[in-house]
Amino acid sequence: MYADLTFEQVVRDHQEMVFRTLLRLTGSREHLDDLAQDVFLRLYRALPSFRGDALITTYLYRIAVNVAQDEWKRRRKDRDTHTSLSDETSGWEDRLPHPDRNAEQQLEEREFQEAVEGQLQRLSHIERSIIVLYHQEERTYEQIAYALGMPIGTVRTHLHRGRKKLREALQPRQTHERNATCTMNR
Amino acid sequence: MHDEPLNPNNLSPAAIEQEQLDARIVRALETTPKPMVPPDFAARLGSRLPAQRPESLTPTHYGRNATLLGIVAAFVALLAVALHTTAGVAVGFVESLLLAEFIALTVWLTVRRQSLR
Incomplete structure (x- = not known):
C-alpha cells in the first residue's frame, strides 16, 4: 500500500492534518512549525517498528497527541503567557467567513x-x-x-x-x- | 393566554436553548482551522532527518510468501508420494507428515488472514 513512498511524500501528504491537529490541541500558533517537525521526526524514528498493521494517519494522530501533551507540560513549566487561539494575533477563525x-x-x-x-x-x-x-x-x-x-x-x-x-x-x-x-x- | 409550548415536539424553552447551544458548539468544533503550512516544510524536514535510514513503509510479506510456498511444496510432494506405487511404512509416514504440514499451514494462513482483516 505504501510502496515507493518516500518519507518526504509522507510528510507532504499529512502535513496539513498534523498542523491543524496541533493548532487545535495546543491552541497556539507559537512553535507550530517546530512541533510539527517533532511529530514527523518521531514518526521517522518509529518507522523501523512500523508493522503496516495501522494506518500512518492513526500513528501520526497518536504522535501529535503526545507532542501536544509535551508542549502543554513545557508551557506549564515555563508559565509564560502564550498566544491563545482567541488572541488578536492568531484568530484563524477570521479566515472563515459566512x-x-x-x-x-x-x-x-x-x-x-x-x-x-x-x-x-x-x-x-x-x-x-x-x-x-x-x-x-x-x-x-x-x-x-x-x-x-x-x-x-x-x-x-x-x-x-x-x-x-x-x-x-x-x-x-x-x-x-x-x-x-x-x-x-x- | 395559554401556557402552551411553542415547539411542536413539546420541548421546553430551556431544552430548545440547550439543543441550540449544542448545535453551535458542534458547529464551532467542526470548523476546521486552516493553518499556514510553510511551502518548504517537507523539503526542510527532509534535510534535517537523521542519518539512520528508515525501514521501508511497504509492509513485507516474507512469512506469508514462505507459507504459501510451503503449502504448494507440500501439496506437490503429497501428489508425488501418492503416485508412488510401492507404498511401505516409511512412505506412509512421510505421507502423513506432509499431510499434517499441508493442513497446519493452510489452517494457520487462513486464520492469520482473517485476523488481519
Whole structure:
C-alpha cells in the first residue's frame, strides 16, 4: 500500500492534518512549525517498528497527541503567557467567513468560536484530544481508541464529559446573548 | 393566554436553548482551522532527518510468501508420494507428515488472514 513512498511524500501528504491537529490541541500558533517537525521526526524514528498493521494517519494522530501533551507540560513549566487561539494575533477563525450572514451575526459567531476555543483549552488534555479527533478530524470511536491506546468506552466517557464541560461553560454566554437580543428587539 | 409550548415536539424553552447551544458548539468544533503550512516544510524536514535510514513503509510479506510456498511444496510432494506405487511404512509416514504440514499451514494462513482483516 505504501510502496515507493518516500518519507518526504509522507510528510507532504499529512502535513496539513498534523498542523491543524496541533493548532487545535495546543491552541497556539507559537512553535507550530517546530512541533510539527517533532511529530514527523518521531514518526521517522518509529518507522523501523512500523508493522503496516495501522494506518500512518492513526500513528501520526497518536504522535501529535503526545507532542501536544509535551508542549502543554513545557508551557506549564515555563508559565509564560502564550498566544491563545482567541488572541488578536492568531484568530484563524477570521479566515472563515459566512457569506450568507450579516456582519453582526458573523461577529457573534466568531466570538462564539473564540469562546469555544478558549474553553477547549481549559479541558483536560485527554478530553481535548478526543474532542478534536472526533469533531474536527472526524475519527470514529474505534480509531480514536486505537490512536490513543484506550478502550472505546473510555473514549465515549471522555467525549461526553468534555462536551458537557463545554456546554456548562458556554451556557451563560448563550443566555447573555439571548437576553441582549431580546433587549435590542424591544 | 395559554401556557402552551411553542415547539411542536413539546420541548421546553430551556431544552430548545440547550439543543441550540449544542448545535453551535458542534458547529464551532467542526470548523476546521486552516493553518499556514510553510511551502518548504517537507523539503526542510527532509534535510534535517537523521542519518539512520528508515525501514521501508511497504509492509513485507516474507512469512506469508514462505507459507504459501510451503503449502504448494507440500501439496506437490503429497501428489508425488501418492503416485508412488510401492507404498511401505516409511512412505506412509512421510505421507502423513506432509499431510499434517499441508493442513497446519493452510489452517494457520487462513486464520492469520482473517485476523488481519
